[in-house]
Every structure is written in structure tokens, then in C-alpha cells.
Amino acid sequence: MQMQIELTSRPIDLCRELPRELAGAAGAAVEFQGIVRGKENGGAVAALEYEAYPPMAERVMRQTVTELGRQHPCLFVRVTHRVGVVPVGAAAIHVVAAARHRVEAFAMVTKFMDRLKQDVPIWKVRALGRPEFAASKPQ
């Protein structure tokens, strides 16, 4: 299984193509975007600020994908998580899983997100209300 795990302070490129070598092998690709909402804890926000413990966050994400891959074999998994200020409407996380069949790819994405929210050392540390952080348009 190919794996790409990345933390980035830049907007996530949601249009990255799958590796060419998957052509002919992958029968399904499942994608998830976690998008910043305009309300957090009942209050309007313009952006969320994320903080990570990078080496451990990347390691735990890698371990999680590896572990889930034994149960739900996939050909390729890419996880990209933003850190820093992420405006409303922008993706804070993007997960793509490709597999021979859809069941494995859906399971990988769903279970990975569950585990991320339990174990990966990344935090929403601040909700910013200042309009200058608002996205001009969704990505």
C-alpha cells in the first residue's frame, strides 16, 4: 500500500491526481474533506487555528493507516492535514483512499477519521472571528 501523510500550513490541493500506477488496479477511490464550519460551539467564526505535534502526528497517522490497511486492504492512502489558520469553507483535512473495491476504501476513510479524532495529536486551538480570515470562496 502506498501512503502519503502530510501536515501543511498551506491550502490543501484538493485536485491532486492519484498515482498513475493505480490505473487498472484500483476500482474505487473514496475522498473525504473535513471543512471548517462557520459556527463553533454555537458562535460564529471566520477561521479555526490548528496546532500539531508534527513528528508524532505524522507517525500516529502512518501507524493508523498501516494498521487499518491490514483489515481493509487499500492500494493507496493520502492524508493531508492543515495546521495554522484555516478559514471557514476551507478543508482542514483531506483523506483519499483507493482500493480494488469500494468497501475497503470507504472503511479506511471512515475508520481513519474515527481514529484521528481519538489519537492524532492535532488540536483546534482557537476560533477566530475576525472577518479578514474568512475565505472568499470555498475551495
Next chain:
Amino acid sequence: MRILFFAHLKDVTGTADTEIKLGESLDADALWQRLIAAYPGLARFRGSVRLARNGEYAGADARFDDADEVALIPPVSGG
């Protein structure tokens, strides 16, 4: 030993990281006692914070020494 604080724990301690000298190997309970002595505000978060040792969650039987990097991991909220 290098200690890292994240999220609201940075506000509690007033710092993102610090160095402490243990001089001996400690278990998690003894390490927490040292940390709370240095930063009393951490006491109320002890029940919800996990310890990581050199980038891995520390097991119940983990021991910590001066060469380690220890991170205090409050409940995570990524995604």
C-alpha cells in the same frame, strides 16, 4: 528532559516547552508529581492528558529519564 506543552496547556504553564533535570528514571506517577510541583495548574488536567515519550504514547509501565522528550497530550481535536 525536554517537556512539550500543547493547546491550552501552553496557557496553563505559560510556555510551549521547558527543560527539567530528573537525575533518575521515573515512572509516570512520579513524573506527574514533578510536573505539578513546577506547574500547579496542570493538576486539574492530569486525568485527561496522556503522556508521550519520544513521539509515542507512553504505556502504563513506561519510565522516563533525562534523555527523553516528553509531550503532554491533551484530548485531541483534529479533522
